[in-house]
Amino acid sequence: MAELALTLGPVFFHWSADRLxxxxxxxxxxxxxxxxxxxxxxxxxxxxxxxxxxxxxIERLERGxxxxxxxxxxxxxxxxxxxxxxxxxxxxxLVEINDVSGxxxxxxxxxxxxxxxxxxxxxxAKFLVQLGAQTICPPVELSFAAVGAMALKCPEAQFEIxxxxxxxxxxxxRCYHARIHGLHKDACQFTCEKDPDGLPADTLDDQQxxxxxxxxxxxxxxxxxxxxxxxLASKRIGRLRxxxxxxxxxEVARIYRQLFDGKEEPEGARFALxxxxxxxxxxxxxxxxxxxxxxxxxx
Amino acid sequence: xxxxxxxxxxxxxxAAVQAGADxxxxxxxxxxxxxxxxxxxxxxxxxxxxVRFAHxxxxxxxxxxxxxxxxxxxxxxxxxxDMAVESGADAIIAADFAVxxxxxxxxxxxxxxxxxxxxxxxxEAIGFYAAHFGVRRVVLPRVLSLQEIAVLNRAIDxxxxxxxxxxxxxxxxxxxxxxxxxxGKSPNLNGVCSPPEMVSYEDEPDGTAARLSGFTIDRYGxxxxxxxxxxxxxxxxxxxxxxxxxxxxxxxNAGGMISGLKAAGVTALKIEGRQRGKGYVSEVVxxxxxxxxxxxxxGDAVDIDRLLAGQSEGARQTAGAYxxxxx
Numbered sequence: 001m002a003e004l005a006l007t008l009g010p011v012f013f014h015w016s017a018d019r020l021x022x023x024x025x026x027x028x029x030x031x032x033x034x035x036x037x038x039x040x041x042x043x044x045x046x047x048x049x050x051x052x053x054x055x056x057x058i059e060r061l062e063r064g065x066x067x068x069x070x071x072x073x074x075x076x077x078x079x080x081x082x083x084x085x086x087x088x089x090x091x092x093x094l095v096e097i098n099d100v101s102g103x104x105x106x107x108x109x110x111x112x113x114x115x116x117x118x119x120x121x122x123x124x125a126k127f128l129v130q131l132g133a134q135t136i137c138p139p140v141e142l143s144f145a146a147v148g149a150m151a152l153k154c155p156e157a158q159f160e161i162x163x164x165x166x167x168x169x170x171x172x173x174r175c176y177h178a179r180i181h182g183l184h185k186d187a188c189q190f191t192c193e194k195d196p197d198g199l200p201a202d203t204l205d206d207q208q209x210x211x212x213x214x215x216x217x218x219x220x221x222x223x224x225x226x227x228x229x230x231x232l233a234s235k236r237i238g239r240l241r242x243x244x245x246x247x248x249x250x251e252v253a254r255i256y257r258q259l260f261d262g263k264e265e266p267e268g269a270r271f272a273l274x275x276x277x278x279x280x281x282x283x284x285x286x287x288x289x290x291x292x293x294x295x296x297x298x299x
Numbered sequence: 300x301x302x303x304x305x306x307x308x309x310x311x312x313x314a315a316v317q318a319g320a321d322x323x324x325x326x327x328x329x330x331x332x333x334x335x336x337x338x339x340x341x342x343x344x345x346x347x348x349x350v351r352f353a354h355x356x357x358x359x360x361x362x363x364x365x366x367x368x369x370x371x372x373x374x375x376x377x378x379x380x381d382m383a384v385e386s387g388a389d390a391i392i393a394a395d396f397a398v399x400x401x402x403x404x405x406x407x408x409x410x411x412x413x414x415x416x417x418x419x420x421x422x423e424a425i426g427f428y429a430a431h432f433g434v435r436r437v438v439l440p441r442v443l444s445l446q447e448i449a450v451l452n453r454a455i456d457x458x459x460x461x462x463x464x465x466x467x468x469x470x471x472x473x474x475x476x477x478x479x480x481x482x483g484k485s486p487n488l489n490g491v492c493s494p495p496e497m498v499s500y501e502d503e504p505d506g507t508a509a510r511l512s513g514f515t516i517d518r519y520g521x522x523x524x525x526x527x528x529x530x531x532x533x534x535x536x537x538x539x540x541x542x543x544x545x546x547x548x549x550x551x552n553a554g555g556m557i558s559g560l561k562a563a564g565v566t567a568l569k570i571e572g573r574q575r576g577k578g579y580v581s582e583v584v585x586x587x588x589x590x591x592x593x594x595x596x597x598g599d600a601v602d603i604d605r606l607l608a609g610q611s612e613g614a615r616q617t618a619g620a621y622x623x624x625x626x
Contacts, residue, residue: 118473150370153371173626178626293481
């Protein structure tokens with residue numbers, strides 16, 4: 001059986017430079033993770049705050065034996081944002097492409113497609129493989145069965161499933177943090193930094209439902225998908241992606257590693273994860289072809 | 300500029316053509332198009348007849364095959380494209396790499412338009428689709444301002460088409476999974492958003508609750524008109540406030556921006572609403588035909604808001620992202 005690997009996805013939230021540096025220091029030193037994505041994905045306006053931390057973070061992670069992937073913006077719009085995508089895609093390190101804008105400047109060099117790039121079928125996956133796609137992490141709304149079917153039909157790529165964290169559900173040109181605070185995106189005052197796991201948006205009947213993070217909308221629930229290693233292997237899915245939240249991500253990674261190593265059963269892993277300080281209740285509906293908010297984990 | 304109008308049924312297609320549409324767009328009666336509603340859309344024979352009628356009146360027909368093909372079933376989408384071409388369609392509107400690639404390889408004589416569901420908003424993305432698939436026109440995401448569209452048009456070699464009337468997505472189209480999160484069905488997978496079979500209205504002591512999949516999206520007091528619980532137009536509690544967090548229940552009307560869109564280099568104006576009846580489509584198309592003709596002939600601006608006062612279902616209208624303050 002091929003080795004199963006863990007990916008730490010990019011941080012979606014507006015964390016301070018200090019918080020990012022501390023977070024990745026622990027990940028580098030302690031987390032049993034193979035691959036770590038770094039960089040801003042959601043909002044180009046945040047980039048000046050974090051740009052300075054990345055060189056040291058990357059060095060530390062690589063010294064810790066991690067493969068570093070440079071993530072790129074999911075919805076570049078301004079000239080500065082477009083240039084950042086172009087610059088990152090021109091580098092020799094592996095990059096994560098989250099918008100078609102990045103494909104021309106990647107120019108055949110290997111890349112990862114993130115969950116913001118619409119890869120729904122084997123023909124699209126093969127098209128991207130021709131351009132250099134090595135790992136494909138499809139949109140979160142695709143089921144485990146659908147990703148597995150794609151993986152079996154497109155053995156040229158490695159497939160990755162979004163397994164842990166608030167689900168990235170939508171992007172907009174409009175900033176909802178700014179809107180809630182009566183501001184516009186162009187003068188937003190960076191109010192999103194007050195919500196390091198996103199700002200919960202409940203329904204009128206106080207049902208937990210969504211969370212906003214600037215221009216991004218996420219689930220309030222935390223995706224916790226814990227497949228048995230044999231189930232992953234049977235579908236040729238080689239990676240699970242863990243998406244950073246403020247809870248103890250080193251512990252999250254350890255739990256998934258124990259699941260991979262057969263030291264923990266899926267149900268035990270789910271229970272252990274549920275005991276962490278998560279920002280919402282558990283969900284895994286998407287993995288089973290159900291509405292994303294539902295909890296449907298089988299035994 | 301070209302006026303591109305919705306046709307959910309053969310009767311609506313004829314109505315749109317007779318009201319002055321330069322082109323109509325429609326889809327097949329299955330999950331290959333983003334308006335996959337019961338009672339809507341075209342069979343193969345209906346499309347052939349619709350193309351004949353439109354061409355007879357000097358109008359074009361574009362076929363939307365703009366959902367994302369399901370794994371293991373890509374042939375359904377490819378066959379839909381083949382059928383559109385065989386029916387004499389003037390253009391295919393697509394978003395999925397698989398569909399675009401198929402049309403580019405097998406039907407290079409047919410115009411390929413990039414659907415709004417592909418969310419291509421930069422010169423790099425649009426250039427990619429043009430280089431790889433020969434895309435001739437891009438339907439622009441509804442999140443760009445007029446100024447941004449003007450800058451974009453100067454940087455690209457393909458035509459652009461901009462929405463001017465009808466429903467308003469506030470999320471970037473094609474990259475929004477809110478509907479499947481709540482209901483299991485989504486625009487990308489199933490061609491539906493906030494599907495009617497998941498909607499319920501319940502009279503309660505504090506008003507009528509509009510729910511989607513059990514989630515209370517809005518509540519209306521006695522005597523207030525009850526709206527459809529589309530997720531992104533709902534009321535939510537966030538940050539200690541109860542608001543229309545994403546967007547008010549508004550619809551798009553950029554009728555006042557036709558000359559601005561023309562100046563920005565836009566080739567075609569698009570009216571949303573394949574789910575609409577022929578009366579609505581006739582009236583909206585006629586109003587936009589009049590307004591567009593006035594702009595094209597340098598005449599006085601037409602008060603399009605007055606012409607269309609009856610067609611917004613009492614909902615307020617907005618020029619959306621075309622005005623920069625929308626963000």
